[in-house]
Amino acid sequence: MRAAVADDPRFLVSRSPGRVGFYRNFERALELAPPDARYVAMADQDDAWYPEKLATLLREIGDAQLVYSDARVIDRRGRLISDTYWSRRRNNHSDLLSLLVANAVTGAASLFRAEVLEDALPFPPAQFAHFHDHWVALxxxxxxxxxxVDRPLYDYVQHGQAALGHAAATRMPRLRSRLGALRRDRRERVRMWRLHYFVDGCRLLQYATILDMRCGPRMTRTKRRSLRRFLRVDRRASPLVRLALRGLRELVGRPQTLGAEWMLFRAFAWRRLLAASARNRPSGRLRMDAVPPPALDPQPGRRVPRDPAARTVAEKIAPLTLAVRDDAPPRVNVLIPTMELEHFFGGYIAKLNLARRLAERGARVRIVTVDPVGPLPRDWRRRLESYAGLAGLFDRVEVGFGRESQGLEVSRSDRFVATTWWTAHGARHALEALGGSRFLYLIQEYEPFTFPMGTFAALARESYRFPHVALFSSELLRDYFRRHQIGVYAGDAAAGDRESAAFENALTPIDPPAAAELAGRRPRQLLLYARPESHAARNMYELGVLALSRALEQGAFDGWSLHGIGTVGPGRRVDLGGDAELRLLPRSGQADYASLLRQHDVGLALMYTPHPSLVPLEMASAGMLAVTNSFENKTAAALGEISSNLIVGEPTIEGVAGALCEAEAASEDVERRVRGAAVRWSRDWDESFDDRLLDRLSSFLET
Incomplete structure (x- = not known):
């Protein structure tokens, strides 16, 4: 462009230091309009202006503030789609409320007086899906x-990917479609009302408020009354009724606002229903979600299925919105699912410790969430920093909330670390947008095993085919990928070894037990790692309960206290048959968890995946005889190399029950338990991510 205009003084080329989107780009351009200009026309498009366009608009503007014309609609090959922009919809340029709820003035068609910018600039805050031409027209x-001007003065080129093209801007939902919507799930309909309230209702309330503040005193009485009546729709019933009546008008003849009033009626009706259903205490009869959606500016034209299950998947793997800036510092972005304290387990501690260690090595590190993040307690940072290795974490790393961001600032040199299968999808999309090659994939499980065989399992497996280098959370897990030729090991093993590394998740620090302490404990106590939640199916809660019941049938654990930990739900009791029961203990902090392990003699922690769960290793380090299961290369011999306190059974009821009976019989051998507490595994995160490993990771990230 600079070469095309050369030194022509009629042109000013101004490049933004970063991508700010069309809305903010138009704001920048309008701010650059010469102070002596009398009129302004906007031209960012590849539409074909007729030679007489500007002259005609200048002649026809008269005393008006803005003038715009009709347009022919053509496709990219120049073929005629419509000889008028208004083939399906009535034009409107005089009713302020109609123009507010449904824009009719396209920027490419218009010319306006420069004085309009005195009130139009600066543009309203862009937390919503705003359009520059809508605001200028208002x-x-x-x-x-x-x-x-009731004739075409340019050809509008309709692209399939246009932000808001002719087809979308003039489409009126048919009555059949409206009636069909009534058959949708009731919860889905209410969800859409809520979405429209925050995305559309609040957007127009923002526009109307700013318009009233800037132009209210100079408006005609009719326009001011119409605008302020709309501003009361959130608080009074009469404006809501008027919206409904205006919506009825759209069902007769050719529509003007495409039924926007109906959409707004449902949105503001949802707001009033929410207020009516609110109670001072929890109610089980009627509960409505009042939390805003994570994004108030959904991408225009993006096709998202209405089916709730399909939409959930689409939203989970949707690309993050990036704001690329030439002057942004290069960062290492560690992508994590969310910040949810209730589900903050060992895997999250590993992710955040990796971020900390990379930052300590001099990288500018940012933790980025890719799922919507709900309300966080005020002390969430302090609570996360209380976990092992994370003290002072947020003094070293940044935090970005990806789904709540209007655009995550990045440079073209940014690097990405994926930590789950869906963050891998996000990392791949980001690198494609930035022209990058591969990301670092922190793999702490073969994730298809964490879901039933279906969509999530298939997408998780796909993530290992994306260009990446791998960091495995144990050599056992790495060996599983090597044996099955997955991910970096899809080719030969030597290449996979070059493109990967392994570390050990640091165990929760637990003071080693003394023999006298173990010998004197009465009654003996068993601890089951009990996670009945569906997301933890790989921990085989049901099999553990059945195996424990079978061991009790065989006479084991007579007189023992039986406990369970791991559930995120409230404490309760589990009937094991006969007079036996297992008491599930409530979730506790990391220090209390370590103390709890030292109070027990036998542990049961299952994991039907290749990764050696940390829980049986931590049980063993506390002097417990820890029963766990085998899985392919996770054999009794392999786990015995880690600790002699690990007792391994086949993942069957009889196999686990037999291992439990063996553990109960050996529980009095306190010398064995003390020796086995010296677990051959990392107990410190600086040891897990030592300098030698970080050198390899740095080389991975640099390439």
Missing amino acids: TALARGDIAF
């Missing part, structure tokens, strides 16, 4: 009149 109509 400002012009608030200041005076808008004129229309």
Whole structure:
């Protein structure tokens, strides 16, 4: 462009230091309009202006603040789609409320007086899906009149990927479609009302508020009354009824606002229902989600299925919105699912410790969430920093909430670390947008095993085919990928070894037990790692309960106290048959968890995946005889190399029951238990991510 305009003084080329989106780009361009300009026309598009376009608009503007014309609609090959923009919808340029709820003035068609910018700039905050031409048209109509030239003065090129093209801007939902919507799930309909309230209702309330503040005193009485009546729709019933009546008008003849009033009626009705259903204490009869959606500016034109299950998947793997800036510092972005304290387990501690260690090595590190993040307690940072290795974490690393961001600032040199299968999808999309090659994939499990065989399992497996280098959370897990030729090991093993590394998740620090302490404990106590939640199916809660019941049938654990930990639900009791029961203990902090392990003699922690769960290793380090299961290369011999306190059974009821009976019989051998507490595994995160490993990771990230 600079070469095309050369030194022509009529042109000013101004490049933004980063991608700010079309809305903010138009704001920048309008701010650069010369102070002596009398009129302004916007031209960012590849539409074909007729030679007489500007001259005609200048002649027809008269006393109006803005004038715009009709347009022919053509496709990219120049073939005619429509000889008028208004083939399906009535034009409007005089009714302020109609223009507010449904824009009719396209920027490419318009020319306006430069004085309009006195009220139009700066543009309203862009937390919503705003359009520059809508705001300019509203400002012009608030200041005076808008004129229309009833013939095409340019050819509008309809692209399939246009932000808001002719087809979308003139589509009126059919009555059949509206009636069909009534058959949708009731919860889904209410969810859509909530979405429209925050995305559309609040957007228009913002526009109307700013318009009233800037132009209210100069509006005609009719326009001011119409605007302020709309501003009361969130608080009074009469404006809501007027919206419904205006919506009825759209069902007769050719529509003007495409039924926007109906959509807004449902949105504001949802708001009133929410207020009516609110109670001072929890209620089980009627509960409505009042939390705003994570994004108030959904991407225009993006096709998202209405089916709730399909939409959930689409939203989970949707690309993050990036704001690429030439002057942004290069960062290492560690992508994690969310910040949810209730489910903050060992895997999250590993992710955040990796971020800390990379930052300590001099990288500028940012933790980025890729799932919507709900309300966090005020002390969430302090609570996360209380876990092992994380003290002072947020003094070293940044935090970015990806789904709540209007655009995550990145440079073209940014690097990405994926930590789950869906963050791997996000890392791949980000690298494609930035022209990067591969990401670092922190793999702490073969994740298809964490879901039933279906969509999530298939997408998880796909993530290992994305270009990446791998960091495995144990040599056992790495060996599983090597044996099955997965991910970096899809080719030969030597190449996979070059493109991967392994570390050990640091165990929770537990003071080693003394023999006298173990010998004197009465009654003996068993601890089951009990996670009945569906997301933890790999921990085989049901098999553990059945195996424990079978061991009790065989006479084991007579007189023992039986406990369970791991559930995120409230404490309760589990009937094991006969008079026996297992008491599930409530979730505790890391220090209390370590103390709890030292109070027990036998542990049961199952994991039906290749990764050696940390829980049986931590049980063993506390002097417990820890029963766990085998899985392919996770054999009794392999686990015995880690600790002699690990007792391994086949993942069957009889196999685990037999291992439990063996552990109960050996529980009095306190010398064995003390020796086995010296677990051959990392107990410190700086040891887990030592300098030698970080050198390899740095080389991975640099390439």
